[in-house]
Amino acid sequence: MQDIFIFGGGAWGLALAYAFSQKNHVFVLSRRKLDLQQYSSNALHNHKKPCQLDYNEFITCYEKATNPLCVIAIASAFLRTFIQQANFLESVRHNMQILVASKGIEQESGAFVNQILAPYFQEHNVCYLAGPSFAKEVMAGLPCALVLHSSNEELSKRYAACFPDFIKTYVQNDVIGAEIAGAYKNVIAIAGGICDGLELGNNAKASLLSRGLVEMARFGAFFGAKQETFLGLSGSGDLFLTSNSTMSRNYRVGFGLAKNKSLAQILDELGEVAEGVYSAKSIVQISKKHNLYTPIAFEVQAILEGGAVSVGLKNLLANKQKKS
Numbered sequence: 001m002q003d004i005f006i007f008g009g010g011a012w013g014l015a016l017a018y019a020f021s022q023k024n025h026v027f028v029l030s031r032r033k034l035d036l037q038q039y040s041s042n043a044l045h046n047h048k049k050p051c052q053l054d055y056n057e058f059i060t061c062y063e064k065a066t067n068p069l070c071v072i073a074i075a076s077a078f079l080r081t082f083i084q085q086a087n088f089l090e091s092v093r094h095n096m097q098i099l100v101a102s103k104g105i106e107q108e109s110g111a112f113v114n115q116i117l118a119p120y121f122q123e124h125n126v127c128y129l130a131g132p133s134f135a136k137e138v139m140a141g142l143p144c145a146l147v148l149h150s151s152n153e154e155l156s157k158r159y160a161a162c163f164p165d166f167i168k169t170y171v172q173n174d175v176i177g178a179e180i181a182g183a184y185k186n187v188i189a190i191a192g193g194i195c196d197g198l199e200l201g202n203n204a205k206a207s208l209l210s211r212g213l214v215e216m217a218r219f220g221a222f223f224g225a226k227q228e229t230f231l232g233l234s235g236s237g238d239l240f241l242t243s244n245s246t247m248s249r250n251y252r253v254g255f256g257l258a259k260n261k262s263l264a265q266i267l268d269e270l271g272e273v274a275e276g277v278y279s280a281k282s283i284v285q286i287s288k289k290h291n292l293y294t295p296i297a298f299e300v301q302a303i304l305e306g307g308a309v310s311v312g313l314k315n316l317l318a319n320k321q322k323k324s
Contacts, residue, residue: 001025002162003065005058006050006073007082008101009034011272013073015135016101017050020071022164026050029058055088062092069159070096072117075273076104076183080116093120099148099159101129103182104275105282110289112179124152127159130178130234132241134248141166147234149178170233177225178234181216185239186250186276187283188212190300192243193254194309208296208316209243215296219283222292250276254300258309280304 002024006017009030017028017036025048028034034052053061062068074082079102083089089096098121102113117126127150138144145168148156153171160169172178191212195205216239217230229235242248246255253274256266267274280301287294299312 003027003061003068004071004162005029005053005062005065005068006071008071008073008075009052010073010075011135012101013071015133015138016071016073018139019164019167020162021048021050024162027053027058027061029053029055031055055086058088059091068097069099069162071099071101073101076102076106076113076116076275077273077278079113080106080111083117083120089120094122095125096121097125097155097158099127099129103130103179103186105179105183105279105286107278107282108285110282110286112176112183114175114179125155126150127152127156128175128178130182130238132233132237134241134245136247138167143167145170145233145237147172147178147232149173149175149234151175172229172234174226174229174234176223177220177229180220180223180225181230181235181238183275183279184216184219184283184297185212185235185242186274187280187297187300188216188239189242189248189250190254190257190274190276190280190304191296193248193251193256194258194300194303194313195254196251197255197258198309198313200313205244209239212243212296213239215294219287219292219294219297222290249274253277257303260309263304263306276300277304 004020004024005027006013007029009028017026020026028050036050100113105112127148129146131146133144133146143166147170148159149172150156151173156171163169191208195208213236217227246252249270249272253266280297283297284301299316303309303312
């Protein structure tokens with residue numbers, strides 16, 4: 001039985017709280033009031049229901065715990081602000097062990113999540129979660145497989161041991177590859193939603209996703225990511241899941257755009273963060289800076305900025321010789 005503190009009460013944070021609560025005592029820290037009654041009604045295992053803490057209660061509980069573990073499940077768009085304002089972590093953050101479940105690339109700065117966290121936490125105390133995993137299915141106890149990436153293999157193994165039996169875990173050490181795959185697949189998922197919304201068929205969808213995988217792997221290679229990361233769960237697995245289901249917020253953004261809805265209307269209907277909307281802009285900024293070839297990301301960003309969906313599609317399908 002391990003004490004695990006989860007920062008973030010969104011859908012993914014609560015799904016992880018449910019998963020970890022099968023074997024551990026879980027605390028969820030969130031500014032909003034959470035309804036945790038659902039945990040007592042799901043009888044997958046005889047587990048202890050997670051409890052909510054406010055930030056003022058954190059240190060008291062954390063210091064009573066033996067070798068506590070922490071999980072950050074806050075949308076990357078708001079991660080830096082959270083860390084900067086988290087004064088309640090000041091006395092313990094240098095020794096905190098953290099699993100990062102946030103995905104995305106920060107707007108304007110183009111910073112990856114590990115770069116956002118670097119000034120505040122020790123690198124050997126941090127690992128990163130990747131792989132195909134819808135929160136709703138995790139909450140239902142349906143099987144999936146995830147990857148923990150870190151320079152500290154022992155830390156990843158410690159977190160891996162905390163996961164329930166319905167989640168198979170792998171341990172790898174390509175942090176930057178996992179981050180880029182986790183951010184980039186959301187952008188391709190928007191394109192996938194557009195493709196289905198326009199009813200372009202299976203041939204077009206297969207072409208889009210395969211070229212999307214090549215594009216994100218090429219982007220990752222520039223930053224030293226391992227190519228095998230993009231062929232596994234962290235890359236292709238997450239990409240295929242997110243780009244093919246209405247359970248994906250990013251897919252629904254693309255589908256809505258294809259149906260001539262405004263981005264503002266789509267996001268209002270979602271009521272949650274769609275990371276790809278932020279990551280697309282960051283990827284385009286980085287690509288321009290380093291002269292990287294990322295055509296799908298460019299067209300997705302143009303559409304998000306108000307460009308015509310049909311024009312973006314025409315640009316992608318133009319029969320021009322391009323590097324593979």
